[in-house]
Amino acid sequence: MRTAALKIETVTEESFEPRPFQVYTDRHLDRIEALKQLPEAQRFEMRVVASVLPFRVNQYVIDELIDWRAVPDDPLFQLTFPQREMLEEADFERMAALLEKGADKREIAVAASEIRARLNPHPAGQMELNRPMVNGEVVNGLQHKYRETVLFFPAQGQTCHSYCTFCFRWAQFVGDKELRIASSEAGTMLDYLRQHPDVSDVLITGGDPMVMKTRNLKQYLEPLLGEDLAHIQTVRLGTKALTFWPHRFVTDPDADELLALLERLVESGKHVALMAHINHGREIGTDIAREAIRRIRDTGAEIRSQGPLLAHINNDPDAWARSWREQVRLGIIPYYMFVERDTGAKRYFEVPLARAWDVYRQAMQKVSGLGRTARGPSMSAGPGKVEIQGVAEIHGEKVFVLRFIQGRNPDWVQRPFFARYDDQATWLNHLKPAFGEDRFFFEDEYRAMVSEAE
Numbered sequence: 001m002r003t004a005a006l007k008i009e010t011v012t013e014e015s016f017e018p019r020p021f022q023v024y025t026d027r028h029l030d031r032i033e034a035l036k037q038l039p040e041a042q043r044f045e046m047r048v049v050a051s052v053l054p055f056r057v058n059q060y061v062i063d064e065l066i067d068w069r070a071v072p073d074d075p076l077f078q079l080t081f082p083q084r085e086m087l088e089e090a091d092f093e094r095m096a097a098l099l100e101k102g103a104d105k106r107e108i109a110v111a112a113s114e115i116r117a118r119l120n121p122h123p124a125g126q127m128e129l130n131r132p133m134v135n136g137e138v139v140n141g142l143q144h145k146y147r148e149t150v151l152f153f154p155a156q157g158q159t160c161h162s163y164c165t166f167c168f169r170w171a172q173f174v175g176d177k178e179l180r181i182a183s184s185e186a187g188t189m190l191d192y193l194r195q196h197p198d199v200s201d202v203l204i205t206g207g208d209p210m211v212m213k214t215r216n217l218k219q220y221l222e223p224l225l226g227e228d229l230a231h232i233q234t235v236r237l238g239t240k241a242l243t244f245w246p247h248r249f250v251t252d253p254d255a256d257e258l259l260a261l262l263e264r265l266v267e268s269g270k271h272v273a274l275m276a277h278i279n280h281g282r283e284i285g286t287d288i289a290r291e292a293i294r295r296i297r298d299t300g301a302e303i304r305s306q307g308p309l310l311a312h313i314n315n316d317p318d319a320w321a322r323s324w325r326e327q328v329r330l331g332i333i334p335y336y337m338f339v340e341r342d343t344g345a346k347r348y349f350e351v352p353l354a355r356a357w358d359v360y361r362q363a364m365q366k367v368s369g370l371g372r373t374a375r376g377p378s379m380s381a382g383p384g385k386v387e388i389q390g391v392a393e394i395h396g397e398k399v400f401v402l403r404f405i406q407g408r409n410p411d412w413v414q415r416p417f418f419a420r421y422d423d424q425a426t427w428l429n430h431l432k433p434a435f436g437e438d439r440f441f442f443e444d445e446y447r448a449m450v451s452e453a454e
């Protein structure tokens with residue numbers, strides 16, 4: 001530890017009280033004090049939606065992030081609490097009828113899983129196409145889609161401090177166990193990395209790996225310090241804890257131990273990046289979130305931010321510009337603006353690609369160069385991450401200009417390609433090639449990859 005850090009930490013301990021982590025799920029909706037001010041009908045609607053989609057919120061989010069005077073339109077309320085329109089009307093009515101007549105748990109569970117099955121629980125072929133092997137066996141909880149980077153889902157990290165209503169991994173937080181992707185074994189992940197010298201980045205994700213105790217995180221992170229894993233240059237930790245539970249880095253009993261772990265990784269010469277999910281600038285406005293940011297950066301780790309563009313939450317260039325400006329001021333590096341994925345409550349949150357590009361462009365124009373490091377709007381689709389670079393008119397045809405930021409084949413990256421302009425399209429599969437072509441340049445190759453995996 002550097003001495004400057006020690007000095008500031010003393011001050012910290014005096015100014016931030018530890019807070020017990022208190023969390024509510026669908027079974028405890030009635031116990032949330034703040035909801036009691038809402039009409040009974042609205043609380044019933046929440047129960048209906050929470051019977052299908054995952055719900056979990058903690059007291060810090062309720063007390064410090066949501067502006068209850070602005071409910072239901074408040075963006076942080078929309079981010080964490082179920083809303084009626086998140087389900088199709090017929091599905092909502094079906095579930096509402098079951099709850100009204102006091103149906104038994106089994107009947108509710110059956111209806112819920114039927115409704116979920118129609119919500120595209122595993123977008124972009126996550127289950128079939130990304131199963132790496134170690135010693136002849138498929139490893140659960142590992143995804144290796146792009147050459148440089150392996151994603152790892154530790155089993156104890158498959159939950160979050162609160163759930164986001166738009167989450168594209170929602171399926172792993174609801175009843176049906178077969179939908180989960182998780183690994184319980186550090187050993188297999190490490191073996192896989194040892195056998196793949198091409199891999200330079202590990203991204204530990206979830207759920208949220210920051211729900212894990214530091215002593216559990218150590219199982220995965222400490223071995224990366226070894227000579228045999230020197231090719232792993234970057235360790236990323238995907239998390240929402242920075243804004244949903246900043247206490248994780250400040251007052252939790254093992255917060256200091258966590259920071260010391262990050263510092264050791266940094267001192268060993270690795271790049272450590274906390275990939276923070278940020279959906280709205282308000283999330284980084286509290287004193288404790290700022291203290292968490294300061295303490296993380298003090299370890300030498302970087303914080304990069306990412307999040308999707310969402311109707312009802314941040315479909316507004318000013319909201320993005322404010323958030324990016326504030327992030328830069330606090331030392332966070334804007335990384336990705338995503339397009340909301342084609343799963344779960346996507347109808348509720350989706351924004352046409354044309355609008356997404358317009359929000360991105362306007363927001364970019366409002367920030368200095370340091371805020372323009374976010375790429376996007378980007379669709380994480382089966383073939384790769386596809387960015388909408390803009391709308392143009394070429395020989396009288398209005399087109400989207402697109403490029404791969406990441407591709408299953410690295411050779412696809414950074415080649416501009418074109419789709420017919422469509423003001424309604426919300427995802428890659430809605431787009432048609434421009435200029436009378438019958439397919440995009442990567443399609444044959446991608447199809448071959450898919451059929452090989454089947």
Ligand SMILES: *Cc1c(COP(=O)(O)O)cnc(C)c1O
Pocket residue numbers: 143145146149150151203380385405406
């Ligand atoms: C985004 C992503 C990565 C990381 O890609 P970068 O371009 O390095 O940020 C890795 N794996 C998957 C599956 C991803 O979606």
